[in-house]
Amino acid sequence: MLLATQYLGLSLKNPLIASAAPLNAQLDHLRALEDAGAAAVVLPSLFQEQIEAEAAIHEHIMNSAAHNSPEASTYFPQTASGPYGVGPDAYLDLIHRARAAVAIPVIASLNGSSEAGWIEYAKMMQQAGAHAIELNMYFIPIDIELTGQNIEDRYVGILAAARRAVSIPLALKVSPQVSAFGNLAQRLHANGADGLVLFNRLLQPDIDLATLRLTQGVHLSTRAEMPLSLSWIALLAGRCGASLAASTGVEEADDVIKYLLAGADVVMTTSALLRHGAGHLTGLLNGLETWMEARQFASVSDLRGLMSWSRSRHKEFYGRPSYMKMLETGVTG
Numbered sequence: 595m596l597l598a599t600q601y602l603g604l605s606l607k608n609p610l611i612a613s614a615a616p617l618n619a620q621l622d623h624l625r626a627l628e629d630a631g632a633a634a635v636v637l638p639s640l641f642q643e644q645i646e647a648e649a650a651i652h653e654h655i656m657n658s659a660a661h662n663s664p665e666a667s668t669y670f671p672q673t674a675s676g677p678y679g680v681g682p683d684a685y686l687d688l689i690h691r692a693r694a695a696v697a698i699p700v701i702a703s704l705n706g707s708s709e710a711g712w713i714e715y716a717k718m719m720q721q722a723g724a725h726a727i728e729l730n731m732y733f734i735p736i737d738i739e740l741t742g743q744n745i746e747d748r749y750v751g752i753l754a755a756a757r758r759a760v761s762i763p764l765a766l767k768v769s770p771q772v773s774a775f776g777n778l779a780q781r782l783h784a785n786g787a788d789g790l791v792l793f794n795r796l797l798q799p800d801i802d803l804a805t806l807r808l809t810q811g812v813h814l815s816t817r818a819e820m821p822l823s824l825s826w827i828a829l830l831a832g833r834c835g836a837s838l839a840a841s842t843g844v845e846e847a848d849d850v851i852k853y854l855l856a857g858a859d860v861v862m863t864t865s866a867l868l869r870h871g872a873g874h875l876t877g878l879l880n881g882l883e884t885w886m887e888a889r890q891f892a893s894v895s896d897l898r899g900l901m902s903w904s905r906s907r908h909k910e911f912y913g914r915p916s917y918m919k920m921l922e923t924g925v926t927g
């Protein structure tokens with residue numbers, strides 16, 4: 595049975611990738627993911643804010659030295675370690691060490707929201723040995739004067755700067771909250787995105803009614819969050835040129851199969867691995883193989899995209915007619 599897959603021009607042994615997560619900064623965990631069958635790993639993100647903080651520290655130290663007042667440097671933190679305790683320099687070292695620890699492709703992740711000097715860091719990630727870069731554009735348009743065009747232009751601007759900085763493959767992890775995602779997907783591909791990761795999960799605050807405070811936390815996803823990514827994968831498969839990575843809600847092998855049938859080139863998972871451990875990947879792969887065997891699919895490319903919008907004989911399921919029908923036939927579940 596042939597599970598081999600192409601993603602961003604990389605040859606992968608199967609379509610399962612461990613998506614960005616804090617544990618992926620630990621070499622033991624990366625080895626466990628590889629042993630369990632992961633075809634590639636995405637390192638946790640290095641954030642624009644970390645790179646800019648580090649640059650500010652360096653600039654301050656240089657200025658202090660120039661003015662001969664080293665004591666002033668105590669006002670500044672000496673590192674920009676960020677949420678995972680891995681600062682910009684340590685991140686490059688992590689890429690080196692990850693490359694040495696595992697034989698599968700290592701994808702670095704750069705996370706930011708505006709076009710500025712931090713994007714140049716992508717070049718250092720390439721030099722450190724990353725096989726590809728996943729650029730996570732986590733942007734929340736709080737400014738209500740911003741138009742959809744402004745936001746899409748911002749995405750394209752960041753991408754174009756990253757594309758100029760590196761020659762390795764670039765994937766973009768994006769939010770579905772744009773006015774015309776299909777058109778944006780085409781523009782991103784035309785401007786140098788080799789692949790799209792659908793989707794970023796936006797972490798929004800909640801309200802604690804007991805304390806009347808805003809609360810925030812990272813919750814693991816559930817399968818109930820899959821349909822948005824699933825439908826956009828199905829709508830874009832074979833139509834926008836970019837590799838498509840499905841990310842959100844995978845819990846069992848059935849979810850992997852659904853994403854592949856919709857047209858995903860690869861399927862990523864984080865929450866299920868945090869919930870069940872790296873070994874869960876083996877179960878996902880075994881489940882995929884068992885299903886393929888039962889249905890007599892010899893390779894993943896035979897099933898990929900069978901249920902996508904382009905190839906579906908029931909295109910109405912993706913559009914307004916099914917909306918009407920669903921409301922007529924009633925609520926399920």
Ligand SMILES: Cc1cc2nc3c(=O)[nH]c(=O)nc-3n(C[C@H](O)[C@H](O)[C@H](O)COP(=O)(O)O)c2cc1C
Nearest residue numbers: 613614615616638639730815841842843863864865
């Ligand atoms: C604890 C945690 C940390 C994460 N850290 C990152 C990160 O550093 N960069 C990133 O692009 N995504 C990050 N993500 C998002 C995941 O990579 C993934 O896209 C998301 O959780 C949806 O996939 P899932 O449903 O399989 O969890 C994180 C998710 C979790 C749960």
